[in-house]
Structure formats: structure tokens, C-alpha cells
Amino acid sequence: VKKKAGQYEKQARPVKQAAVLGAGIMGGGIAYQSASRGTPILMKDIKEDAIELGLKESRKLFAKQVERGKLTTEQMAEKLTNIRPTLSYGDFGNVDLVVEAVVENPGVKDAVLTEVEGLVGEETILTSNTSTISITRLAQNLSRPENFCGMHFFNPVHRMPLVEVIRGEKTGDAAVAATVAYARAMGKTPIVVNDCPGFLVNRVLFPYFGGFSQLVEQGADFQRVDKVMEKFGWPMGPAYLLDVVGMDTAVHAGEVMAEGFPERMASMAGGNGKSAIQLMVENERLGQKNDKGFYAYE
Ligand code: NAD
Numbered sequence: 001v002k003k004k005a006g007q008y009e010k011q012a013r014p015v016k017q018a019a020v021l022g023a024g025i026m027g028g029g030i031a032y033q034s035a036s037r038g039t040p041i042l043m044k045d046i047k048e049d050a051i052e053l054g055l056k057e058s059r060k061l062f063a064k065q066v067e068r069g070k071l072t073t074e075q076m077a078e079k080l081t082n083i084r085p086t087l088s089y090g091d092f093g094n095v096d097l098v099v100e101a102v103v104e105n106p107g108v109k110d111a112v113l114t115e116v117e118g119l120v121g122e123e124t125i126l127t128s129n130t131s132t133i134s135i136t137r138l139a140q141n142l143s144r145p146e147n148f149c150g151m152h153f154f155n156p157v158h159r160m161p162l163v164e165v166i167r168g169e170k171t172g173d174a175a176v177a178a179t180v181a182y183a184r185a186m187g188k189t190p191i192v193v194n195d196c197p198g199f200l201v202n203r204v205l206f207p208y209f210g211g212f213s214q215l216v217e218q219g220a221d222f223q224r225v226d227k228v229m230e231k232f233g234w235p236m237g238p239a240y241l242l243d244v245v246g247m248d249t250a251v252h253a254g255e256v257m258a259e260g261f262p263e264r265m266a267s268m269a270g271g272n273g274k275s276a277i278q279l280m281v282e283n284e285r286l287g288q289k290n291d292k293g294f295y296a297y298e
Contacts, residue, residue, distance in 0.1 A: 014185075017041075026155065030157055058080065114142065163186075
């Protein structure tokens with residue numbers, strides 16, 4: 001972290017209209033958060049049913065606010081109109097900032113980012129919510145890489161306060177400033193970090209998962225480890241957190257981290273055999289996403 005997020009904010013162009021590409025777990029959450037804090041957002045996907053799911057989730061979250069007396073039904077209806085679902089790029093001409101949140105596949109992300117860059121204004125900021133792909137690498141095919149940076153939210157978006165704003169090699173200050181300001185307008189806490197495998201949070205988190213995996217391989221009871229870490233003061237232990245993250249996602253991110261920092265990630269690669277987390281994937285215990293991970297969910 002070189003410059004504090006607040007130092008960028010002074011030069012920010014305000015984001016009056018945002019857009020998110022992808023209406024999945026993250027895209028839907030980002031649309032809800034933006035709408036809830038008052039910034040209109042276009043939510044684009046390629047599948048009608050994905051858009052329906054994204055909207056359904058937002059309606060559910062707004063309804064909870066009504067139940068808790070934090071919103072009236074009229075306010076809820078008004079906030080919902082801030083989300084504009086779409087299957088086309090028709091209205092992208094006056095968007096100030098785009099968050100790309102499509103599937104974690106470099107080829108798909110490249111295609112989507114170059115496509116949208118050709119349709120938005122010259123000053124529009126493009127960002128990516130990628131967890132593992134280098135921001136410098138994603139900027140390679142863009143004609144205005146200075147207008148591009150990472151905007152990494154955590155799942156679930158409405159509950160997790162932190163947003164990593166990632167500077168690629170060619171990212172300009174205006175892109176960082178607008179992204180920091182938008183994160184704050186969404187009620188989040190942005191931090192500005194340089195581009196590297198795992199950015200900041202996963203760089204700390206994955207060696208921890210590796211240490212946990214090694215303990216389990218050596219015979220530790222995962223439930224006891226969770227209880228110990230809770231007593232230590234963490235809101236949840238590593239086994240439960242891995243169930244939330246998803247075992248397949250963790251293995252994939254672990255591989256990216258191991259490439260960047262082999263000395264730190266050896267424990268997660270499992271030495272000569274397979275790591276406990278890799279074995280979980282082989283046994284189709286992916287976590288909460290398929291109702292069975294370290295724990296069982298119904
Ligand atoms: P997801 O599979 O739930 O959603 C992806 C959505 O993108 C789908 O609805 C899909 O139809 C849509 N899509 C695919 N191609 C598209 C295109 N060309 N245009 C528009 N939409 C398109 O995935 P997710 O979990 O929401 O992850 C999205 C991104 O966020 C990934 O880069 C992931 O690494 C990152 N991320 C995920 C998490 C997490 O915990 N799930 C956390 C942080 C970051």
C-alpha cells in the first residue's frame with residue numbers, strides 16, 4: 001500500500017451511473033449494494049435466468065430491510081429501480097464506471113473488457129472483480145489501460161466491508177480515484193494495493209488455509225481447529241470459511257498463489273500427495289455451494 005485511499009479521492013470524478021457485467025453471485029451483490037446506496041447501475045448478463053436470479057436476490061435483501069423497519073415499501077420500490085437489468089449494451093454510452101464480474105476465465109474477461117471498452121465514453125473507468133487474474137495482464141488488450149484497475153469485492157458483497165482497488169502497471173490515478181470514490185459511495189472501505197498474486201487479503205489468507213490443510217492431513221480434527229480459531233477471536237474457523245469460499249475456488253486460487261509464492265504455498269499443494277482441500281474437491285465436497293464441505297448443509 002503506497003498511498004492511502006483517501007489521498008486519491010480528492011481528484012475523483014463522481015460515479016453517477018455505474019454498470020456491472022455479470023449478474024451472478026458477485027455481480028448481483030454489487031448491483032444490490034450500488035442501488036441500495038443510491039447509485040443507479042445497469043446489470044448486464046448474457047442469460048435471462050441469471051438476471052432473474054440476480055434481481056431475486058436483491059429483492060430478498062431489500063425485503064429484509066423492510067422487515068427490520070430500515071426501509072419503507074415505497075423506499076424499497078424506489079431503490080429497486082436503481083437496478084436496470086439488461087441483456088444488451090444499449091445504454092452503456094453514459095456509464096461512468098463499469099465493474100466486470102463475469103466468470104473467472106481470462107479469455108472471457110478479455111473478450112468482455114475489449115467489447116465494452118469500444119462502447120463506453122473515453123473517460124469511462126473499467127474495473128475487474130477478478131480474484132486471481134493479474135490486472136496488468138487484463139489491461140494488455142485494452143486501448144486505454146490507464147482507465148482500468150481492479151475492484152475486488154468479497155462475498156457476500158452486502159456484508160463484507162473491504163474492497164481492494166488494484167493498480168496495474170499502467171493504471172492511472174484518475175481510475176484509482178474514481179474507483180475509491182465509488183467504493184465509498186457504496187458504503188465500503190477501499191484500500192489501494194499493487195497488482196500481485198492474491199493482491200493483499202488472499203496473500204495473507206491462503207498461507208493460513210495451507211497451514212490448516214496441513215494440520216488436517218496430519219490428523220487434526222477440523223471442528224476443533226475451528227473452535228480454537230473462534231476462541232482466538234476470529235468470527236469463524238478455517239474449515240467453515242473454506243466451505244463459504246468453495247473448495248474448487250480455493251484450489252484454483254491456491255494454484256495461482258503457489259505460482260507467485262511457491263515457498264509460502266507448499267503446504268497447500270500437499271507436498272508429495274494431495275492436500276486435504278484437493279481431496280475435498282475430488283470427493284465433490286465443494287462447501288456451501290453444493291451443501292457439503294467440511295460441514296453438511298441442507
Ligand atoms: P458466477 O458464476 O456466479 O457469475 C458469473 C456470471 O457472469 C454468470 O451469471 C454468467 O452468465 C455471466 N457471464 C458470463 N459471460 C458473460 C458475458 N460475456 N457478459 C455478461 N455476463 C456474462 O460467478 P461469481 O462467483 O459471481 O464470480 C464473478 C467474478 O467475481 C469472478 O471473476 C470471480 O473470481 C470474482 N469473485 C468471486 C468471489 C466469490 O466468492 N464468488 C469473490 C470475489 C471475487
